[in-house]
Amino acid sequence: GAGVSQSPSNKVTEKGKDVELRCDPISGHTALYWYRQRLGQGLEFLIYFQGNSAPDKSGLPSDRFSAERTGESVSTLTIQRTQQEDSAVYLCASSLRGGKNTEAFFGQGTRLTVV
Amino acid sequence: QQQVKQSPQSLIVQKGGISIINCAYENTAFDYFPWYQQFPGKGPALLIAIRPDVSEKKEGRFTISFNKSAKQFSLHIMDSQPGDSATYFCAATLNQAGTALIFGKGTTLSVSS
Numbered sequence: 001g002a003g004v005s006q007s008p009s010n011k012v013t014e015k016g017k018d019v020e021l022r023c024d025p026i027s028g029h030t031a032l033y034w035y036r037q038r039l040g041q042g043l044e045f046l047i048y049f050q051g052n053s054a055p056d057k058s059g060l061p062s063d064r065f066s067a068e069r070t071g072e073s074v075s076t077l078t079i080q081r082t083q084q085e086d087s088a089v090y091l092c093a094s095s096l097r098g099g100k101n102t103e104a105f106f107g108q109g110t111r112l113t114v115v
Numbered sequence: 116q117q118q119v120k121q122s123p124q125s126l127i128v129q130k131g132g133i134s135i136i137n138c139a140y141e142n143t144a145f146d147y148f149p150w151y152q153q154f155p156g157k158g159p160a161l162l163i164a165i166r167p168d169v170s171e172k173k174e175g176r177f178t179i180s181f182n183k184s185a186k187q188f189s190l191h192i193m194d195s196q197p198g199d200s201a202t203y204f205c206a207a208t209l210n211q212a213g214t215a216l217i218f219g220k221g222t223t224l225s226v227s228s
Contacts, residue, residue: 004158033215033216035218041220041221042121042204042218042219042220042221043159043204043218043221045215045216045217045218048214048215056214056215059215091158091159093158093216102147102149102164102208102216103149103161103164104149104161104216105160105161106151106158106159106160107158108156108157108158109158
């Protein structure tokens with residue numbers, strides 16, 4: 001596809017369960033970002049992948065959160081032992097590497113509801 | 116130093132009026148300042164961006180004003196329309212590999228017809 005694709009679009013899970021969220025970036029984009037957006041709130045940075053460099057994990061809120069990316073392709077964000085405060089829209093974005101092309105293209109997000 | 120502070124949190128403007136949203140940053144190394152627009156249920160999309168070597172950039176009804184010495188930048192929407200009603204986010208980053216976009220908390224704009 002032409003844009004960033006996220007799946008699932010909606011996820012309802014029980015408190016304490018683990019969830020995996022998937023992001024397919026735009027082909028050729030070496031940078032990939034995960035953000036969290038709580039209802040009516042701003043974009044909270046979680047993690048950033050750039051090519052083969054070590055990811056910037058400084059935004060992950062706890063050790064229950066982790067993310068992986070294989071090369072310059074798909075990324076998965078995993079939340080273990082989900083809590084109600086994890087309920088939010090999780091947005092993924094990708095961009096071309098550095099230079100003048102820093103525009104980040106966002107997916108439509110995964111709405112996670114923890115009940 | 117990594118924060119970007121955005122104001123106001125919400126804004127109501129009459130159709131045809133000027134909408135102004137302000138942002139301030141601390142990290143003087145930031146060199147790329149985009150604005151993103153988000154409609155309900157959608158991901159944010161790039162609206163307009165500026166680099167610190169210019170003080171103003173205009174694209175149609177949207178203008179970014181940049182004040183490097185004050186470490187502030189603002190978005191001006193001229194002739195605001197109901198279709199402009201959305202949430203606007205400013206952001207900042209280092210325009211090089213290895214740094215993420217840092218976003219402000221957003222401004223919800225409502226343009227009344």
